[in-house]
Amino acid sequence: MKGLEDRIRKEGRVIGDSILKVDSFLNHQVDPVLMDHIGAEFADLFHGVTITKVLTLEASGIAPALAAAYHLGVPLIFAKKSGSHNIGSDVYTSVVHSFTYNRDYMVQVSRAYLASDDRVLIVDDFLANGAAIRGMMELIAKAGASCAGVGVVVEKAFQDGGQQLRSSGVRVESLARIASMKDGEIQFVPEENTGN
Numbered sequence: 584m585k586g587l588e589d590r591i592r593k594e595g596r597v598i599g600d601s602i603l604k605v606d607s608f609l610n611h612q613v614d615p616v617l618m619d620h621i622g623a624e625f626a627d628l629f630h631g632v633t634i635t636k637v638l639t640l641e642a643s644g645i646a647p648a649l650a651a652a653y654h655l656g657v658p659l660i661f662a663k664k665s666g667s668h669n670i671g672s673d674v675y676t677s678v679v680h681s682f683t684y685n686r687d688y689m690v691q692v693s694r695a696y697l698a699s700d701d702r703v704l705i706v707d708d709f710l711a712n713g714a715a716i717r718g719m720m721e722l723i724a725k726a727g728a729s730c731a732g733v734g735v736v737v738e739k740a741f742q743d744g745g746q747q748l749r750s751s752g753v754r755v756e757s758l759a760r761i762a763s764m765k766d767g768e769i770q771f772v773p774e775e776n777t778g779n
């Protein structure tokens with residue numbers, strides 16, 4: 584997605600060799616017009632696929648996931664982070680290892696909002712090693728629902744989450760794929776190479 588790559592080039596800040604900060608439009612301040620375009624793009628990419636819900640993880644997945652849900656005409660569910668304790672029987676839970684904070688945390692979704700006949704599109708802001716997506720896939724599996732695909736705004740293709748998910752048969756669509764961020768310089772994977 585061209586406009587997104589331009590924005591990342593202009594406003595992205597690279598921390599070390601592997602963390603990208605895009606706080607000015609995605610992760611802290613949010614650009615609603617860009618989110619609308621992102622939502623429309625996901626709806627377009629998954630056109631013709633049966634999707635009944637969009638699932639993301641609080642907090643930074645919510646903005647792009649809400650836009651996708653709006654364009655798909657389905658509800659958004661955001662999994663809540665809940666420290667490391669189990670919080671009752673009316674929720675599905677899974678444990679996710681945070682790439683950015685290097686710790687495990689538990690995520691939960693109320694049983695009321697995921698049913699066995701749901702076809703769920705997972706949307707997240709970043710895909711790195713794939714732990715967040717796998718955690719959400721576990722929630723979906725626990726509900727007996729199915730995952731219709733994964734949409735991510737930024738895939739860091741030099742980490743292997745995307746590759747692992749695709750080779751296990753999951754459809755992953757990324758709007759920007761970063762090949763490397765060596766010495767603070769962001770290189771994108773050419774757009775025609777979607778990884779699929």
Ligand code: 5GP
Nearest residue numbers: 601602603682709710711712713714715744
């Ligand atoms: P994964 O679970 O795929 O290793 O990492 C994805 C999750 O970690 C995303 O939900 C995102 O919140 C966070 N994350 C991973 N890499 C980055 C990054 O480079 N920048 C930001 N802002 N978040 C990241």
